[in-house]
Amino acid sequence: MHQTSPSHAAPDGDLVALFSAADRTLPTMLQRQAERHGDRALLVLGDQRWSYRDAVRMAAAYGEKLRAAGIAAGDRVALICTNRAEFMQTLLGCAWIGAVTVPINVAARGVQLRHVLTNSGARLLVSEPEGWAAVNQLEGEPLPLERVWLIGASSEPARSHVQPFPHADGVGADAAPVRPGDMLAILYTSGTTGLSKGVCCPHAQYFWWGVHSARLLGLGEKEVLHTTLPLFHTNALNAFFQALLTGSTLVVEKRFSASAFWEALANHHATVTYVLGAMVPILLARQPGPQDRAHGVRIALAPGVPEQFQAEFVARFGLHLLEGYGSTETNFVIGATLDEQVLGTMGKVRDGFEARVVDDQDNEVPAGEQGELILRAKEPFSFATGYFGMADKTVEAWRNLWFHTGDRVSCDERGYFRFIDRLKDAIRRRGENISSYEVEQVLLSHPQIEVAAVFPVRSELAEDEVMAAIVLREGVALDEIELMRFCETRMAYFAVPRYVEYMVRLPATESGKIQKFKLRERGISPDTWDREAVGYKVAR
The missing domain is CATH 3.40.50.980 (Rossmann fold)
Known part of the structure; x- marks a missing residue:
């Protein structure tokens, strides 16, 4: 196996010095890097291979197409598209003219899909046929959409507002005077409760994503980055900026x-x-x-x-x-280079950010104690600017001028942060607080368990009971009593799951994140095993 040695700095100078504060916009980054890297490959997506110059041409051409369709700076363009060239053509075209891309999870349906389209106020929808079919099935009030660009072959009847996705021809538009704090995209979180929140992501946020990720990964010039993750999530978009800023190539697989x-x-x-x-x-x-x-x-x-x-x-x-920590709302705020990593931790807070662990009144807790992780950025627009059309949620999340992550963590005396669980995933049973994450780690250490999700279900005592949904490794079986005996020697007696259900698969997002809210909503089923029903007593 051929191995390359990582470089812990940009190949020809620090990226922050190369791009002044005013230059931290996608149109400027595209043009600057096209001048430097020319015909070097920037993006490989299916049978498409774009050079740095090609990316500028695509941005200008699709910027012109969007303007001709009536899209102006600040307008939102909804995008339901898998990993294919049209996704990036739309994103670059929107950024070029100052419009805002709204990538939508291709699995979105029903209430969630209607909410995203309505909340964002998107005037144009760019979609593959499957996404457009899901939109057509929505019931209720008319959507704000004015026209649709349909990707790929379809039997869709001709209508004035539904047109095929255009080809990149013509001279192309001039780049708009975009500012670093202008919105590049609105990304809707797959929240566990309530309606999805549209995270307002400015251009400079993705510049900083690229900078911090490149530093921690030790990216040099002419790397080949390879992702199978969906472009409608932060991770894959971040990878594009890593490639763009370092003069590398990003290969995007379909799935x-x-x-x-x-x-x-x-x-x-x-x-x-x-x-x-x-x-x-x-x-x-x-x-x-x-x-x-x-x-x-x-x-x-x-x-x-x-x-x-x-x-x-x-x-x-x-x-x-x-390892590392970041979120759609923030950046690569906590991490460590390979030589700094401590197994089981996320790393330390990076330069340019502040992090605290606080109680429910935002008071900082002592080292080693658990609390909520709150974050703050030192550089302008390196975090999201809020939740689109949800001022109350923005104020709640950014109260006291810190972003509240909703994640329970601890930080030791050395400054290393350890993830415990999501605050809403904590379980309270018989007066004891139980970390679902910690129970999951015990379950996952069992050699016959492939995937496990632990969550609360309501008990007869109006508190919580612990339930575990488990996917076993292929071709094995595991008796529930045997599992209980395994657990009770590895966790507190009150944390041992009362309910266990073996499942073929767990509900998950396109990026593989387990959707615990679906498991909580499903709750106990006829296939759920109950240790109290069979009289099993956990040893104390």
Whole structure:
């Protein structure tokens, strides 16, 4: 396996010095890097291969198409599209003229889809046929949409407001005078409760995503970055800015495929890739083979990988995993370079940010104690600017001038942060607070368990009971009593799940994030095992 040595700085100077505060917009970054890197490949997406110059031409051409369709600076353009060239053509075109892209999860349906389209006030929808079919099935008041660009072949009857996605022809538009604080995109979070919130992401936020990710990954020039994650989420968009800022190439696959993952990395000569926590056990579950090391990847950005899988993954596949913490609303605020990493922690707060661990009144707690993580940025517009059309939610999240993450963490005396769980995932049972994350870690350490999600269900005592939804490894069985005996020696007696249900798969987003709110809503089913119903008493 060929390995390249990481460089811990931009190849020809610090990126912050290369781009002054006023230059931290996508149109300026595109033009500046096209001047420097010309015909070098920037983006490979399916059968499309764009150079740095091509990206500028695409941005200008689709900016002109959008203007001709009546889209102006500040207007929102909704985008329902998988990983294909039209996604990036729309995003770059919108950014070029100062319009705002609203990427929508392609799995969105019903109430969620209607909310995003209505809340964003999008005037134009760019969509693949499946997304457009889902929009047509929505009931209720008319949407604010005025026209639709339909991607790909379709039997859609001709209508004046529904047109095929245009070809990139013509001279192209002049770039608008975009400012770093202007919105680049509105990304809707897959919140666990309530309506999704549209996160207002300015141009400069993605500049800083690229800068901080490049520093922590040690990106040099001419790297090949490879992602299978969906472009409608922050992670893959961030990877585009990493490539753009460092003079590298980003390869975007259609979707994640465990069977094709390593072969694709080798074929594209990738040096960096991106994995989410749920992808790691899936890859480890496959039969070992020569493809495991027939690649040149040296590092993967891998937030949220369970600790018990990390050593096995690194030993088997021969690449390093980089932990860290960020969110759609913030940036790469907590992390560590490979030589700084401490297993089981997310890292330290990075330069340019502040972090505190606080109680429910925003008072900072002592080192080692658990509390909510709150964050603040020192550079202008390196965080999101709020939730679109939801002033009350913005004020609530940014109260006391700090962004409240909703994540329970601790920070030790050395400044290393450890993730505990989401605050709303904490379970209160018999007067005891239980971390769902900690229970999950015990379950995941069982050799026969592939995936586990722990969540509260209501008890007869008007508090919570602990329930676990579990996916077993292929071809194995696990008796619930055996599981209870495994748990009671590894966690407090009050944290041992009362309810267990084995499932074929757990509900998840396109990026693999388990949707616990769906499990909570589903609750106890006829297939749920109840240890109290069978008279099993947990040893204290």
